[in-house]
Amino acid sequence: MKHKASLPYLLALPGLAVLVAILYPFLTGTWWSFTSYRLNRGDPEFNWGENFVTLFSSGEGLHAIGVTLTYAAVVVVIECLLGISLAMLLNYGRYGNFFRLLIVLPMLLPPVIAALMWKVMLTENGIANWILESLGGQRLLWLNGQDSALWSVILIDVWIFTPFVVLLAQAGLKSIPAELREASAVDGAGPIRNFVSVTLPMLTPILIVIVTFRGVDSLKMFDIIYTTTKGGPIDATTNLHVMAYLDGIRNLNFGMAMAALVVLWVLCYLISHFLLKARRKEATS
């Protein structure tokens, strides 16, 4: 009897341990974001949200938030468009299996290696400029230019992560019964009508998953940016995550770093909250 009563609690223990392991660092970080904590300057002192005021009132903070949102929005839109198009080509075109193998390759590289590889290709005398010049174009500054750096980093992200979208979108496409498309074709729908009225609605659930994953991942992007530009030139590619790293690890200002990360967390939370809600709605309708 007694044994039976304690069993459920015993079984809950591992769960509790995991919960503590997740919550303790998270709450510590959140607490630090409300303090003037410098790693080499004694213990954290509460400063009434001053870090957040600084973040939302300084040029750097707002700029970093802007870069974070721009990066995520552009990356998600391009990768979805490209990924779905490629998935359809692979599904309905020939040699699908061969190209699928080829297309996954970028995903198999660690992002840091891929980013370094691109960094080399995008240097002033690199292969990208060589191709541009031999096509009669002008050399670009790519990662070294203030106006082009963000777009260059986005290009690398698209190269690495579009395959992820392709794989998921393909799975989604496969789950659409062929009869549906055939039926709509019999009803006289052309390929475009077919895509808009059959494929896209059937693809929506998986599309929500894709946008959630890629959205959150690209809001948090660090490795590609840090390996190629360290957030520069000046602060052209400094998003919240890179800013937090520079504040925390380079300047030992953990208060400010954690504030940036808390804002980043809120952004990620909001995005996944609304998208998952949309997904539930989708599932019930």
Added chain:
Amino acid sequence: MEHHRKPAALARTALVAIAAGAMLTGCASGPAGGPDVEVESFDWRNFEGEEINVLMSQHPLSNAVQNHVEEFEELTGVDVNIETQSETDYMVKILTELQSGSGSYDVFMTSQPMNYQYAAAGWIEDLQPWVDDPNHTSPEYDFDDFYPALIEANRWDTTDFGGAGEGGLWAIPANEEGYALFYRKDILEANGIAVPQTIDELIAAAKQLDGTEFEGQEISGFVSRGDKTYPTLNPFSTFAGAFGAQDVTDGKATVNSPEGVEAVSKWVELMETAPQAASTYTWYEAQQDFISGNAAFYIDADHMAPDFEKEGSPIAGKVGYALPPEGPEGRASSLWVWSLGMNASSEHKGAAWQFIQWATSKEMLTNAIADGNMNPTRVSVAESEEMAAATAEWGDYNQVWQEILSEYAEWPYAPSATWPEVGDIWATAIQSALLGDQSVEEALDEAAAKIDEVIK
């Protein structure tokens, strides 16, 4: 986390106590303050059987130590585990380890800006009492043999934005770099240009050569670092010093002083003869650019010579080494000192100090020349036959670097626990001016305001 925090706090309190003690006794010689490890007299076998952990960054210095560490183990009977990581990883690792107060690394590589961050927090041991203790320091150590400028660069009394060259000695110099002007002898000869002596001569020569062709290759006049982080200030220090520009004076930012504006204006004028991408170059990209023969002039760390002169380098034998160019205040150079420091929470301080002594001894620094650990931090090693032989084919190199170090080089910035942040702000302003984003005055005014925020 919680387990770590308490010892860290304890260690911090203990350190404050030790530091206070050290301050009371001053830097008086003798075994008064400092080492709490009792030994009767100096003996390399005093700590036989102990084990120490060493964290280093990938560098010729760590190669040298790794290649010879068995000799130390034989000499002392102390086991040494050396861990070497890339510079970025090592910076993060050492920071987290020191902060935890765990003492898991006894000895580590460090440099002046890092000393400031660590010393302010009490994470790093003041080595002066160890140097002064004859029971712990070998009679053959010859501390006075180190270049005074290097020892001074490693001293700081932990006063924010003051107290340079005074107070605790936070690390022992093991590698030195000053900043020299490199030029291509062949290009200058072909164009009938004499080696520039002043900043204006250098700018004129770089402009004249920029965009011309040499041996079928289009060259740029100059190249150097332009990245937005404080290491860019190292080559720039030659200009800052030549005009008398300072980062912080009496607790106020002075990067936007008339001298500061003049120095950055001239630097930007010179950097405009560099490839456009140089505005984001770190030392590595700048060095690659120069080695591939793309530039006529280059200002950077003098100890890059081994890379220029090694087999297979397109510019081997073609590089001339000169003093940094002169400005209204004469010639100037900052310096960077890779040093060895001791963890204040180490439980093997006696053995750790023996390791530091050994790694910075005359014998070891002489051996390290063969591993490319340029430049030696001791006068006797700098003037040794080994150094002369190793650099025999590098033109004026051996003479020039010694002249820079003994005549001009000093750490010119105001030490502070937040110095890296100040340095980054200054470097970002230089990049911004170079990219034409802001005028030099605007960029520096903004930087000064930001630096004052940090000082506050």
